[in-house]
Amino acid sequence: MKIAVIIKQTPDTETVVKINDAGNDIVGTGVKYVMSPYCEFAVEEALRTKEKLGGEVVVVSLGPDRVLETIRTALAMGCDRAIHLKDPAYEGGDGQATAKALAAALKTVSPDIVFAGKQAIDGDQSQVAVRVAELAGLAQATIVTALEIAADGKTAKATRRSEGGGEVVELKLPALISCEKGLNEPRYASLPGIMKAKKKEVKELKPAELGLEGQVGAAGAKAKRVKLLPLAERKAGRRIEAETPEAAAAELVRLLREEAKVL
Amino acid sequence: MANVLTIAEQREGSLKKVSLEALAVARQLADASGGSVTTVLVGAGVAGLAATLGSYGADKVLVVEDASLQLYTTDGYAAGVSAAISEVKPDIVLAGHTSMGRDLVPRVAARFDAGLATDCTDISLGGDGRMLATRPVYSGKAYEQVAISSDPQFATIRPNSYKARDADASRSAAVSAVSVALDASNYGAKVVEVKRSAGAKVDLTEANIIVSGGRAMKAADNFKILWELSDAIGEGCTVGASRAAVDSGFAPHNMQVGQTGKVVNPSLYLAFGISGAIQHLAGMRTSKAIVAVNKDPDAPMFQKADYGIVGDLFQIVPAVTEAVKKIKAEG
Ligand SMILES: Cc1cc2nc3c(=O)[nH]c(=O)nc-3n(C[C@H](O)[C@H](O)[C@H](O)COP(=O)(O)OP(=O)(O)OC[C@H]3O[C@@H](n4cnc5c(N)ncnc54)[C@H](O)[C@@H]3O)c2cc1C
Numbered sequence: 001m002k003i004a005v006i007i008k009q010t011p012d013t014e015t016v017v018k019i020n021d022a023g024n025d026i027v028g029t030g031v032k033y034v035m036s037p038y039c040e041f042a043v044e045e046a047l048r049t050k051e052k053l054g055g056e057v058v059v060v061s062l063g064p065d066r067v068l069e070t071i072r073t074a075l076a077m078g079c080d081r082a083i084h085l086k087d088p089a090y091e092g093g094d095g096q097a098t099a100k101a102l103a104a105a106l107k108t109v110s111p112d113i114v115f116a117g118k119q120a121i122d123g124d125q126s127q128v129a130v131r132v133a134e135l136a137g138l139a140q141a142t143i144v145t146a147l148e149i150a151a152d153g154k155t156a157k158a159t160r161r162s163e164g165g166g167e168v169v170e171l172k173l174p175a176l177i178s179c180e181k182g183l184n185e186p187r188y189a190s191l192p193g194i195m196k197a198k199k200k201e202v203k204e205l206k207p208a209e210l211g212l213e214g215q216v217g218a219a220g221a222k223a224k225r226v227k228l229l230p231l232a233e234r235k236a237g238r239r240i241e242a243e244t245p246e247a248a249a250a251e252l253v254r255l256l257r258e259e260a261k262v263l
Numbered sequence: 264m265a266n267v268l269t270i271a272e273q274r275e276g277s278l279k280k281v282s283l284e285a286l287a288v289a290r291q292l293a294d295a296s297g298g299s300v301t302t303v304l305v306g307a308g309v310a311g312l313a314a315t316l317g318s319y320g321a322d323k324v325l326v327v328e329d330a331s332l333q334l335y336t337t338d339g340y341a342a343g344v345s346a347a348i349s350e351v352k353p354d355i356v357l358a359g360h361t362s363m364g365r366d367l368v369p370r371v372a373a374r375f376d377a378g379l380a381t382d383c384t385d386i387s388l389g390g391d392g393r394m395l396a397t398r399p400v401y402s403g404k405a406y407e408q409v410a411i412s413s414d415p416q417f418a419t420i421r422p423n424s425y426k427a428r429d430a431d432a433s434r435s436a437a438v439s440a441v442s443v444a445l446d447a448s449n450y451g452a453k454v455v456e457v458k459r460s461a462g463a464k465v466d467l468t469e470a471n472i473i474v475s476g477g478r479a480m481k482a483a484d485n486f487k488i489l490w491e492l493s494d495a496i497g498e499g500c501t502v503g504a505s506r507a508a509v510d511s512g513f514a515p516h517n518m519q520v521g522q523t524g525k526v527v528n529p530s531l532y533l534a535f536g537i538s539g540a541i542q543h544l545a546g547m548r549t550s551k552a553i554v555a556v557n558k559d560p561d562a563p564m565f566q567k568a569d570y571g572i573v574g575d576l577f578q579i580v581p582a583v584t585e586a587v588k589k590i591k592a593e594g
C-alpha cells in the first residue's frame with residue numbers, strides 16, 4: 001500500500017489568542033505549535049494501515065520552517081518519509097490554494113489511501129481535506145470514526161459521524177479519509193523513533209516543481225481574511241444567591257423566562 | 264445584485280432546520296440587493312418538499328431526483344448540486360455546516376475553483392455588493408471576516424445562527440427538474456447504512472437548549488437527572504457532556520461538547536459541574552445564554568455564564584426540573 005497523510009501544524013489548544021496591530025493575524029510570539037489534534041488521528045491510522053497491509057507512509061505538510069518539527073514528530077511516530085511544501089509563495093493561501101499544492105504533491109506519491117484531519121484547529125475550516133480529494137480525484141469518507149480496509153487494498157468500509165448517529169460508507173480506493181476523534185488513540189513517539197526520525201528523508205518541493213507557480217499561497221487565494229476580530233466580551237454574569245436550592249432554581253427559571261427569554 | 268442558491272438538506276424526506284435558516288439568510292441577501300433565491304433539492308422522491316421551501320423563502324426550486332440519491336452520497340450529490348450551479352450561475356451558494364455540508368460543499372467549491380467560508384455565524388453584503396462572511400476561528404477565541412473573489416462565493420452557516428422565517432403559505436416557488444446523468448456504479452463512495460444513536464431526541468448541533476454534565480456527575484446513571492430536566496424543558500432540548508464525563512464513561516462520545524466534540528450553538532446552555540476549560544468553551548461559547556452550576560465559586564465557567572448558582576448539582580438539578588415543570592404548567 002502507498003499510504004499518505006497530510007498534516008497541519010497549529011497553535012496548541014491552550015494558546016491565548018492575541019490579535020496583531022494590523023488586525024489580520026494573531027501575534028505569533030510565545031505561541032506553542034503542535035500537530036493539529038485531528039491530524040494525530042490521521043497519522044495513527046496511516047501507521048496502523050501500514051502495520052496491517054504493508055507499504056510505506058509518506059507525510060505531507062505545507063507551511064513555514066517551523067513545520068519541520070511537526071513533520072519530525074510524525075516521522076518519529078513511524079512514518080517513513082516526508083514532503084515539506086516550504087516556500088514563501090505558499091504562504092497566505094486559502095483552502096483551494098493549499099489543496100492545489102497538496103494534491104499536486106500527492107501526485108508524486110500516487111497513494112492508494114490518504115489520511116487527513118477532519119479539521120485543523122487554527123482556522124477551523126474543515127475544507128482542505130475534501131478539496132484535496134476532489135482535486136486529486138479520490139473518493140472520500142469524512143469525519144470517520146471507524147475504518148476497515150479490505151485485505152486486497154481495493155475497497156474500504158468507513159463509519160462517519162453525522163447528526164443523530166452515523167453512516168457506513170463503502171469506498172473504492174484510492175480514497176481520502178478525514179479522521180474524527182474516536183477512530184484511534186494516537187501513539188507517542190518513542191525515543192528510538194525520535195532518533196531514527198532524524199535520518200529520514202524530508203523532501204522540499206517548490207511551487208515551480210509542482211507546476212503551480214502563481215496558483216498557490218496568497219496569489220492563488222480566492223478567500224481572503226479582511227479582518228480578525230476579538231470576541232465580544234460577555235458582560236459579567238449574575239450570581240443567583242438564595243437560601244435553598246429550590247429558591248435558587250425558581251429564581252433561575254424566572255430569569256431565563258422573563259429576562260433572557262429562552263425558556 | 265446577489266442571486267443566491269441554497270442547498271437544501273433533507274434526510275429521510277424531512278428538511279433540516281438549518282436549510283430553512285440558510286433560506287432566511289439567502290432571502291436577506293437577495294432582498295437587500297434585488298436578487299433572487301433558488302434552492303436545489305437533491306434526493307429520491309423529495310419533490311414534495313419544494314412547496315415547503317417556497318413557503319420559507321425560495322423563489323425557485325430545482326429538483327434533482329434519482330434512485331441512487333435516496334441516501335446522501337458525495338459523488339451523486341456533488342454532481343446534482345454542480346449541475347444546478349452551472350444552470351443558475353449564482354453569485355452566492357449557501358448550505359448548512361452539517362456533516363453533509365462539510366462533506367459536500369468543499370468538494371463542489373473545489374470543482375468550481377471557488378472560495379468557501381465555512382461555519383459562518385453571520386453573512387452580509389459589503390459595499391461592493393459582495394459577500395462578507397463572519398466565522399469563528401481558533402476554536403471560537405476570535406472571529407474573522409472573509410471576502411471571496413471567485414464566482415460563485417460559497418459559504419456554509421453554523422446551525423442556529425439565524426432564525427428561519429415564518430412559513431408563508433401564500434408564497435410559492437417555481438419548481439423545475441434538473442437532469443443530470445448519474446451512474447451509481449461510478450460512485451467512489453456509497454452510504455450502505457444509516458445508524459441512529461439511541462436516546463437522543465435531537466442532535467446537539469441542532470438543539471435549542473442543552474443540559475450538560477461534567478465530571479461531577481460521578482456516574483453514567485446520574486445522567487438520568489439531566490435527561491429528566493431535558494424532558495421537562497421539552498422539544499428541542501437534549502443532553503450534552505464534557506470530555507471528562509465522556510472519558511470517564513458516563514456518556515458516549517457523540518454527546519461530547521467542545522474542541523474534540525461537537526460545536527453547539529443553542530439559545531440556552533446549562534453547564535452542571537463543568538469547570539469551563541478552554542477546550543470545552545470552544546464548543547459552546549456562541550450559546551446565546553449560559554448557565555453555570557458549580558460547587559466551586561471560582562470555577563472559570565462562571566466567568567462565561569450569564570447566570571450562575573454556586574451549589575451542589577445533585578440538589579440544584581432536581582430543583583430546576585421542578586421549577587421548569589411548574590412554570591410550564593402555568594403556561
Ligand atoms: C486537545 C484537547 C482537546 C480537548 N477537547 C475537549 C472537548 O472537546 N470537550 C471538553 O469538555 N473538554 C475537552 N478537553 C478537556 C478539557 O481540558 C477539560 O479537561 C475538561 O473539559 C474538563 O471536564 P469537566 O469540566 O467536566 O471536569 P473538571 O475540570 O474536573 O470539572 C468538574 C467541575 O465540577 C465541579 N463539581 C464537582 N462536584 C460538584 C457537584 N456535586 N456539584 C456541582 N459542581 C461540582 C468542580 O468544582 C469542577 O469545576 C480537551 C483537552 C485537550 C488537551
Ligand SMILES: Nc1ncnc2c1ncn2[C@@H]1O[C@H](COP(=O)(O)O)[C@@H](O)[C@H]1O
Binds near residue numbers: 006062121
Ligand atoms: N497546510 C497544510 N498542510 C498539510 N495538510 C493540511 C494543511 N492544511 C490543512 N491540511 C489538512 O486538511 C485537514 C483539514 O484542514 P482545514 O480545512 O484547514 O480545517 C487538516 O486536518 C489536514 O489534514
